[in-house]
Amino acid sequence: MSEQIRVLLSEEELDRKIAELGERISKDYEGESVHLICILKGSIFFTCELAKRITVPVTIDFMCVSSYGASTVSSGKITIKKDLEESIEGRNVIVIEDIIDTGRTLRYLLDDLSARGPKSLKLCAMLDKPDRRITDVAVDYTGFEIPDEFVVGYGLDYDQRYRNLPYIGILDLG
Numbered sequence: 356m357s358e359q360i361r362v363l364l365s366e367e368e369l370d371r372k373i374a375e376l377g378e379r380i381s382k383d384y385e386g387e388s389v390h391l392i393c394i395l396k397g398s399i400f401f402t403c404e405l406a407k408r409i410t411v412p413v414t415i416d417f418m419c420v421s422s423y424g425a426s427t428v429s430s431g432k433i434t435i436k437k438d439l440e441e442s443i444e445g446r447n448v449i450v451i452e453d454i455i456d457t458g459r460t461l462r463y464l465l466d467d468l469s470a471r472g473p474k475s476l477k478l479c480a481m482l483d484k485p486d487r488r489i490t491d492v493a494v495d496y497t498g499f500e501i502p503d504e505f506v507v508g509y510g511l512d513y514d515q516r517y518r519n520l521p522y523i524g525i526l527d528l529g
């Protein structure tokens with residue numbers, strides 16, 4: 356096995372960008388509070404770091420969704436594997452994703468969550484692969500646009516491994 360990982364975004368670059376996003380969110384919600392929805396599993400690291408950089412009151416909940424169909428081919432149909440514990444009615448919700456690729460997951464979440472009556476609903480993604488988009492979805496806060504490469508680290512996995520890398524790397528399967 357000769358998997359190799361090439362650094363795409365260093366820990367320092369990620370730290371700086373997350374601090375910037377935290378500042379923007381804190382300004383946008385001045386005088387209010389925000390309810391962060393962390394989409395498991397990939398977004399755990401990003402959500403934790405971002406939450407630390409937000410200066411308005413923050414609450415956090417978790418949701419896990421997945422595509423189903425044949426094991427390697429997503430049918431594009433999404434199901435909820437773990438739902439939120441708290442109601443989002445009347446709250447300023449920000450959905451936190453590690454990556455937006457085809458856009459299917461965020462499109463589904465936007466439609467599902469907006470029907471639950473939040474006061475506001477915004478999307479925040481650490482990484483965006485615009486070349487892969489098949490459904491139009493507007494992301495309010497984006498960290499980095501990246502090329503169409505398979506990336507790991509900072510929450511992102513390959514077969515459940517590499518989530519703990521402190522940087523984002525391009526995986527070369529050799």
Ligand SMILES: O=P(O)(O)OC[C@H]1O[C@H](OP(=O)(O)OP(=O)(O)O)[C@H](O)[C@@H]1O
Nearest residue numbers: 395396397453454455456457458459460
């Ligand atoms: O824009 P899309 O094409 O819908 O892809 C993006 C989704 O794919 C990844 O999740 P994954 O299913 O790999 O689960 P994980 O976060 O548990 O690794 C990622 O965390 C997003 O939720």
Ligand SMILES: Nc1nc2[nH]cnc2c(=O)[nH]1
Nearest residue numbers: 456504505506511512513
């Ligand atoms: N780990 C990982 N998951 C993804 N889901 C969609 N794109 C990617 C990617 O580049 N890496």
